Amino acid sequence: MAEVKGFVKNIGWPRIIIAIFLLSLFIVAPIFGVRVDTSIHDVIVRFGMNAIMVLSMIPMIQSGCGLNFGIPVGLVAGMLGAVISIEFNLTGLSGILVAMVIGVAFAALFGFLYGLLLNRVKGDEMIIATYVGFSFVFFMNMMWLVLPFKNPASVQGFKGEGLRVTISVEDYWFNIFNNFLKIDITKYLSIPVGMILVFAIMALFVWAFFKTKTGTAITAVGSNPDYARASGISIDKMRTISVMLSTMIAAVGMIVYEQSFGFIQMYNAPSAFAFPSVAAILLGGASVNKASITNVIIGTILFQGILTMTPSVINSAINIDVSEIIRIVVSNGMIVYALTRKGK
């Protein structure tokens, strides 16, 4: 009994409940005529699409800036990279790499400014970040209309200026990572090795970074700012670095998502990623001030698993669309759960 209790305490109730729920969905799926292999395929693909965005939470959590509700700042940078790359008519691998380089460059700039702002609101980072995310998205909504993009593939057809709401990447770099080293297992189940590999490389980079001197200092800043200050570390500098890093990873995450999705969703789309990404890492077991790559992997699989399985299984079972409700309950519930545990 004690072992069971220890196990529960280690893993945490939210994870256990969600995992059991997800497992039961897989078990009952065939009863309602939902193919299990298709479902697994979807979960893996959605994991690959979202994992890097969830990964981008880590630096800011570790430095004590809290959960990055301002992830749209990074996502917008990624979108900028993507549309600029398309503007140059670059296709294939060079197209997506240029998109990433440009996106990361913008993310570094945005992240720096975003970091400066967060340094002025210590203690209230999360609420300020939420507002920054929203207002930045709306600012960029104006920019998307005004910036001088010319490529017919991305501007609004009827007037030849201003970007479309969705821009197809079909002719540019659609599925370029998904199809790299793809393994087909069944007709419906294939593993997008390339996309998983990109996540692995990013994760390795984050892991390595936190083994360096700077990474260690960032962790100390998040763990106890006064301790770090007494060691002669510039808290503001470390926090700025972490925010820049988070923003840059988010930009890469956005582009990886787009190449799999097939479209660049413009305008308000980035706002839709903030809560799910935050909820995923929390579901993975991260707290407001400690997160690891394991948290990212577990959390993304569980969260995306629920998102994939509920529409197909539950909707076929009861013919009512509850998937959206479950998504909202899970993501917001996880965030509330984690915030009540802040500082423990």
Next chain:
Amino acid sequence: MSETEALLEIKNVGKEYDGNRVLKDINFTVDKGKIVGLVGENGAGKSTLMNILFGMNVIVETGGYEGEIYFDGKKVNFKDPVDALNAGIGMVHQEFSLIPGFTVAENILLNMEKTQQSVISKVLGKRLDTIDLPSIHESARSAIDKLGVQLDSQSLVSEMPVGHKQFIEIAREINREKVKLIILDEPTAVLTETEADILLKSMRRLADMGVSIIFISHRLREITEVSDKIVVLRDGQVVVETPAEGVDIGQVAKWMVGRDVDTENIKTSKVDKIENKEIIMEVKNLWVDMPGETVKDVSLKIHQGEILGIGGLAGQGKLGIPNGIMGLFPSGGEIIFEGKSLPLNNTLEAQKNGISFVSEDRRGVGLLLDESIDWNITFNAMQIQERFIKPYLGGLIKFRDDKAMKECADKYIDELEIRCINEKQLARNLSGGNQQKVCLAKAFAMNPRLLFVSEPTRGIDIGAKRLVLNALEKYNEENNTTIVIISSELEELRSISDRVAIVCEGKIFGILPPDAPVEKFGLLMSGIHTKEEGEK
């Protein structure tokens, strides 16, 4: 003292916090209309005793107290401060509890207002009675008159000087109809000398009116001047209970700090030898803006290889000195370290120059509670001296050297006898003494040339205290590292230091050899200069 005269009688009172004995077998009496001066060092048990008397919650929550208290002839055991207030005990705390936006009169009569019925209150109950302002001012004025001070009952508290606020607090206590005993906890600490004199006169007036007073102060002059009786607490025991008549300040100081047993522990004076050595650090006119520990003007010469003790009562600024030099609080002045000027307000530069600091705020500043022991020990050395870092790919990537960190941590765990499971245990899960050892190890790992250690034994048990002090002494001997140790415990300073500097009111009041007579230390702590010691 006959039985009839005693208003308050404390019999065999004792108190333990989690097995830590803070009061033992306290006996004394307070007579009607008399002033009892209660003195003792920080941590002697004054506050605990007053908390017991006033029925504060901390006492009940931690399992009550032993012994008996008789008040006005009846045995009492107050469960909360309201009980004590109803019985006729008033207390004036060190911190003001006044509402700044209210007038003097409103503050004095807060929750004791005289009220008038109105139409509304007749219908809706007593809580909606209107306040009778004129009668409030009248009774406030009479309370103020009793004190013999000039205060306008109509003015706002926020616009008053600090000194007056203290009088308002006292006026509030004496305004209670039944008040028989007032406890004044360091009432003069925030007052200027003239204000303090007025307060002392007011106290005398009150006593003559039949109110008993327990007066707590570290200003011994005031104690001997105003008290009828002096009670000295030391290490949780009453060491002296004596009529104040004919007692001089030096005597009280000796009672306050002197311990009977520990004399053989005191280091013999080596001041002459120390002062021939070269100066490692010279501090000139240092000021530090550290809340609660303000340093006003400290000049100090620290000699190579010595252990310099800095003592003084809490709040006098001794903690501000190392915190200021290390750049943790805004500071100014001039510091010359090893012949070069050291920039102030720059923690990194100070540490790079070979100065280390063990903070008094162990859990707040000293440790990464949620990280492992090896991180805690090697972090500073890694960040400041680039140690415990291993280059890969020809120096392109530099990773933490986890193996070297473990070795270093294991070495100190062994040397300092840090009791833990292994070097990966989180600092949070260690006991206070072991946490302190981790803090020391962190400083030692830097190989400092000058080490500031602030309150190294605060909040740890006696066995661990000795270990910590021994470790410091050993480190000083083996590495010839200059150590400046700041502590509230004078005995501790005298047992380890080569010289002891006493800080009072933000200044170095004097430097004494450790084997100087104990009353001299007591006098310096109380801010009284004797002729001989002067400036060194």
